Amino acid sequence: MNDYNFGKYLSIYFLRYIPSKMDYSENTVKAYRDTFTIFLRYCTEVLNLKPEKLTLKEINKDLIETFLNWLIDEKRYSVRTRNQRLAAFHSYFRFLQTEVPEYLDVCNSVFSIKAKKVSNIEQMTYLSIDAIRKLLDAPNRKTIRGKRDLAILTLLYDTGARVQEIIDLKASDLRLSSPATVTLIGKGQKVRVIPITAQTVAIMESYLDSYQLSNEKSVTTPIFFNKQHKKLSRAGITYILKKHYEAARKDNPDLFPSKISPHALRHSKAMHLLEANVNLIYIRDFLGHASISTTEVYAKANPEIKRKAIETASKNILPEEVLSEDKKESLLNWLKEFI
Structure with missing residues (x-):
């Protein structure tokens, strides 16, 4: 078996194979x-x-498993992210098995690496309404950079958008006149138009004015950008969130979980809509989920929703109280004496 150069086939994979995969x-x-x-x-x-100097001979099952374990043990990646990284390797080795058939055994051994089971409920992190308020109070609204950061965090929460949807926003996607909306391009290029609140409109107008932007500009103008005037990356938005999250958590440690990600704001919005008794069908459409089963995870993960459901069911089943106030007082005195 020849020791083919890994970099060569990785280039072919990205430049030739992936562009041919329309899905x-x-x-x-x-x-x-x-x-x-x-x-x-x-x-x-x-x-x-x-x-x-890496060769295909060295990129085997053992190395990939060691790498995936390193992601979780050392880098503290979630199981979900670990599985996404594994999917990339599976895709590459599907390409490799037809390109270099003599490595078919190695390819099959990599395919045998299984995705780890992910509990949607356990993986879900979301913030309370009070925590969201504290987070949005963290950016300095008197500075240009603070106005930008506040606009990003506010849009992430108010629209329930995925981080990539915020990154890809163009100036023309904003409608700040009534009825105010933002147009998001989701997975599979599916478009959804999301209403935004008056508070969000005010924050966006302040941000646009500070940067001398206009929501009527060219469709190629990104709303959020870095010092080089290039649109922000995932890492850039994550950095912005964590900076203000750490500032808010420092003063309110009991309000915040131990870690945060941009997706937690999406989870938070879904939870708050659910707690406000918004129908799951509307929440599904708001978030751009393909299936209602994905949205139902929020109901399963929210203990307050469970409590309300149990209380509602109990009212229809449990007998009403028949103890008089005198009997209640007598019973309490007895409990104090014997317990």
């Missing part, structure tokens, strides 16, 4: 690219293997 979304391609970027850094920094 691969832009977000999927980015996720796969990030996977191999992290993997090559792992090889360089942890294993002292130079990327340009």
Whole structure:
């Protein structure tokens, strides 16, 4: 078996194979690219293997499993993210088995690496309404950068958008006149128009004015950008969130979980809509879920919803109280004496 160069086939995979797969979304391609970027850094920094010298012979099941375990044990990635990284390897080795059939046994061994079971309920992190208020109070509204950060956090929460949907927002996607809306492009290029509150409109207007932007500008103008005037990355938005999250958590440690991600604001919005008795069908459409079963996870994960359901059911089943006030007082005195 020849020791084929890994980098050569990785280039063919991204430049020739992936473009031919019409079902691969832009977000999927980015996720796969990030996977191999992290993997090559792992090889360089942890294993002292130079990327340009890696061969297909070295990229085997044991190495990939070790890498996936490192993501969880050392980098503290979630099981869900670990599974996404594994999906990238499975895709690459599906390409490899037809490109280099003599490596079919190695490919099959990689396919045998299974995704770990993820509990949607256990994985879900969301903030209370009070925590959201504290988080949105954290950015300094007197500075241009603070106005930008507040606009990002507010839109993430108010629209329940995925982080990539916020990254991809163009100036023309905003409608700030009544009825105010934002147009989001979700998975599979599905478009949904989300109403935004008057408070969000005011925050966005303040941000646009500070940066001398207009929501009537070209469709190519990104709403949020970095110092180089390029649209923000996932890492950039995550950094912004964590910076203000840590500031808010420092003063209110009991309100916040131990860690946060942009997706937690999406979860939070869904939970708050659910607690406000908004129908699951509307929440599904609001979030852009393909199936109602995905949205139902929020109802299963929310203890307050469970409590209300139990109380409602109990009212129809349990007998009403028949003890008089005198009998209640007598019973309490007896309990105090014997317990």
